[in-house]
Amino acid sequence: MTVIEKDVPRSALRRGRRRGAVGSRWTPYAFLMVPVVYLTVFQAVPLLQELRLSFTRTSLLNPGNNEWVRLDNFRAIVEDPEFIRTLTTTLIYVIVCVVGAIGIGLGTALLLNVNFRGRGLARALVTVPWAAPGVAIALVAAWMMNAQYGVVNRALEAVGLGVPDGQILASETYALPAVLATTVWQLFPFPTIVLLAALQSVPKETTEAAMMDGAGRWWTFRAATWPVIRPTVALLAVLMAIWSIRRFELIWLMTKGGPLGSTRTIVIDLYSRAFESNDLGMAAAIGMVGVVISLLLVTGSLIVNRRAEKEAAA
Amino acid sequence: MRATTAGTTARIVAVLVVLGIAVFPLYWMLVTALTRPDELFSDSLRLVPDFSQLGSFGDALAGGEVSGWLLNSFLISVGTMALSIALAVPLAYALSRFTFRGKVLVGLGLLLTQMLPEALLVVPLFAIFRDLSLLNSRTGLVLADSAFVMPICALILKGAIDAIPREIEEAARMDGCRPLTILTRINLPLIVPSLSAAAVIAFFHAWNEYVFAVTFTFDLDKRPASVGLAGFIGELGTPMSTVMAVAFMFTLPAVAFYLFAQKYVVSGLTAGAVKG
Numbered sequence: 001m002t003v004i005e006k007d008v009p010r011s012a013l014r015r016g017r018r019r020g021a022v023g024s025r026w027t028p029y030a031f032l033m034v035p036v037v038y039l040t041v042f043q044a045v046p047l048l049q050e051l052r053l054s055f056t057r058t059s060l061l062n063p064g065n066n067e068w069v070r071l072d073n074f075r076a077i078v079e080d081p082e083f084i085r086t087l088t089t090t091l092i093y094v095i096v097c098v099v100g101a102i103g104i105g106l107g108t109a110l111l112l113n114v115n116f117r118g119r120g121l122a123r124a125l126v127t128v129p130w131a132a133p134g135v136a137i138a139l140v141a142a143w144m145m146n147a148q149y150g151v152v153n154r155a156l157e158a159v160g161l162g163v164p165d166g167q168i169l170a171s172e173t174y175a176l177p178a179v180l181a182t183t184v185w186q187l188f189p190f191p192t193i194v195l196l197a198a199l200q201s202v203p204k205e206t207t208e209a210a211m212m213d214g215a216g217r218w219w220t221f222r223a224a225t226w227p228v229i230r231p232t233v234a235l236l237a238v239l240m241a242i243w244s245i246r247r248f249e250l251i252w253l254m255t256k257g258g259p260l261g262s263t264r265t266i267v268i269d270l271y272s273r274a275f276e277s278n279d280l281g282m283a284a285a286i287g288m289v290g291v292v293i294s295l296l297l298v299t300g301s302l303i304v305n306r307r308a309e310k311e312a313a314a
Numbered sequence: 315m316r317a318t319t320a321g322t323t324a325r326i327v328a329v330l331v332v333l334g335i336a337v338f339p340l341y342w343m344l345v346t347a348l349t350r351p352d353e354l355f356s357d358s359l360r361l362v363p364d365f366s367q368l369g370s371f372g373d374a375l376a377g378g379e380v381s382g383w384l385l386n387s388f389l390i391s392v393g394t395m396a397l398s399i400a401l402a403v404p405l406a407y408a409l410s411r412f413t414f415r416g417k418v419l420v421g422l423g424l425l426l427t428q429m430l431p432e433a434l435l436v437v438p439l440f441a442i443f444r445d446l447s448l449l450n451s452r453t454g455l456v457l458a459d460s461a462f463v464m465p466i467c468a469l470i471l472k473g474a475i476d477a478i479p480r481e482i483e484e485a486a487r488m489d490g491c492r493p494l495t496i497l498t499r500i501n502l503p504l505i506v507p508s509l510s511a512a513a514v515i516a517f518f519h520a521w522n523e524y525v526f527a528v529t530f531t532f533d534l535d536k537r538p539a540s541v542g543l544a545g546f547i548g549e550l551g552t553p554m555s556t557v558m559a560v561a562f563m564f565t566l567p568a569v570a571f572y573l574f575a576q577k578y579v580v581s582g583l584t585a586g587a588v589k590g
Contacts, residue, residue: 027493028412035405035464036420042461043427046438053437063441108332111325124573125333128340131572133522135540136561139547140339143346143554149355151342189336193576246431249524253544271433271525280437287434294429 054284061278073285082261083269083286090245090265090290093180097244098237100184105191106233110221112192113199123196130189138253141182145169172262175255179263183250187243191236198232199225231309238301245294266290340565347371347559354554367555374559382535383542384563386452387521390538393456394520395513398464402512405464406471407497411483424465432462432525443530450532458526463519467512474508475501511578518568539564 054073058066077083112122129137144152147166156162168174206224215223248267251257257264257272264272266286274283346354347370348363375381408414409421439458440449448454478501486496502509524540531537537545543564546557572579 028408028414031404031408031412031493031497032414032420035401035468038401039423039427039461039465041442042439042457043430043435044423046435046442047430049438049441050434060437063437111329111332114325116326122329122333124576126336127572127576128337128569131518131569132340132565133518133540133568135522135524135544136343136565137339139543139557139561140343140346142547143558144339144342151359154359185335185339242429246429248431248433249540249544253524253547267431267433270431271436274437275529283437287431291430291434295426298425298429 050284050287053280054288056281058280059278060274060280063280066281069281073281074289076282077285077289085261086264086266086269086286089176089261089263090293092176093183093247093265094241094244096180097183097187097247098240100180101187101240102191102233102236104184104188105236106195106229108188108192109195109199112196123193126192127189129186132186134186134247134249135253137182137186138250141178142169142254145178169255170259172259175259175263179251179254182254183244183247186250187240191240194236195229195232198229202228227312231305234301234305234308238298241297241301242294245290245297266293340562340569343558343562343565347374347555347562349555351553351555370553370555370559371563374556374563379534380539380542380560380563383537383539386536387538387540387564390452390455390459390527391517391520393452394459394463395517397456397460398467398516399509399513401460401464402467402471403497403502403509405468406475407501409468410472410475411480424469427462427465430462432523436525436529439526440529449530450536452536454530455523455527455538456520458530459520459523460516463516466519467516470508470512470515471505474505478504507578510575514571514575514579518572521568 053066055068055070056066057069057072108126112119112126144150145168147153147168147170150166150168152168153162153166157166163171163174168178202225207220210220210224245265246267247265248271251263251265251268252271255263257268267290270283270286270290273279273286345360345363348365348367349360350364350367353360353364405420409417443449443454443458446454448457482504483496483500486500491499522540523538524544527538527541528544531541534542539560543557543560546552546560
């Protein structure tokens, strides 16, 4: 060690010792500069502009002319029963997506978590929905649910569950379930693959011992499997929630938020207010409400998770 | 013993049902693309593709419009992949290996970008791109798409660099290597799997992207496939078999590539999310 130190310039050594890292004190900023400037220009600045817009009355047709209206947009939102409905729809959408995707994903993961021939192929095929582009999915889903010639309607009629006139996406009752089914279908492969990986770290001896002791499947799952995969499930829940709050093209292309607002989530509402009602101020205000909800949800779940981890460790 | 056999059979049936549901819509795209247009709108239902109708793929590509969309999608995706990786690598390295002022802020900023819906920033970004004369251009879409996917790439790469022992860098530092050399010669070769995961994710983020593409492009020949395809909705002139042929050609590369890179993508995404 001393031999090496002799060959190295003093200054470099001092720097190295002080910082325990490569380069000078300016090195991290050199690496950071371009990416941070880029994110500032294309994320932070637009976000702040959107925040400013939410306090103005601005029309898409004349965006240069914006009148400062303070909290008027937010007041209008809170008093609008339609917006309460948007919030409820968003809530239903997010909860069903999270529970549905993780539930089906966990079920599929448990099914695939045994050795059989073709397991690799099965695991690959199950990822197909997640890999498929949303636009293509929306198109084929709409075609499958076509009132007259859609395969879904024909199948439902064949088993005696046909909906009136075959109207699925045009019906206030069935549009949301249809959009939800499509979304859950597209999401579930992700939890499946992630949970399949998590299940590998469940010790075989524990489950086998539990089964030997005569514990049923459910008990074995509760006692041996669940504690191991619980943190993964919690993480997946946050990811699924964020992804479903953000989801746009699937809903927009299938129903545009209709019929009569029955599939209108926050993101759909903000987009149609901006580009169909030309009301940029209201759109921005709705968007800000959405951002605050996401932030609360993520910080809330992080706090809950951390507390649960502490309890588990204690 | 008999109980086990019954259990196995039930499991096989359940697996087949799930797989059937998973691939059915993709299969249905293919069946529809390969069905005679008049047969689509009749009372009989064709459940298997009619391979004598393979010409519908040719019909879809005829005129060059659809191949133009696919080419635009490809170019935008390659650009997004290149830009996202080029920016994510230094960002991830700085976050992983250095302490600096504002580190927490940068980390929180990256997390925040994952919560912002594209639709929220579409209006201000439109104004910014108008001022930069980047509307109606592939470059503009590359810049917009990268802004949303680059943070995910950076979180994935940070997780990967975190896992490299610092001692490996130590030796290079003693030899007097500069920080950039250490990053490119020592760290990057060790995180090739995560780099590929980030690259695939960036590519398909742009391939699938719709909101920016539909808002920022006006000319038909500037549009990527997502917008072109969505344009068929409510348009009655094009036969459904042609529409589904286009949808299938747009979906297949995404699915094929994901199957190929699946292992890296999933571990990368979760690692990024867990450690982020």
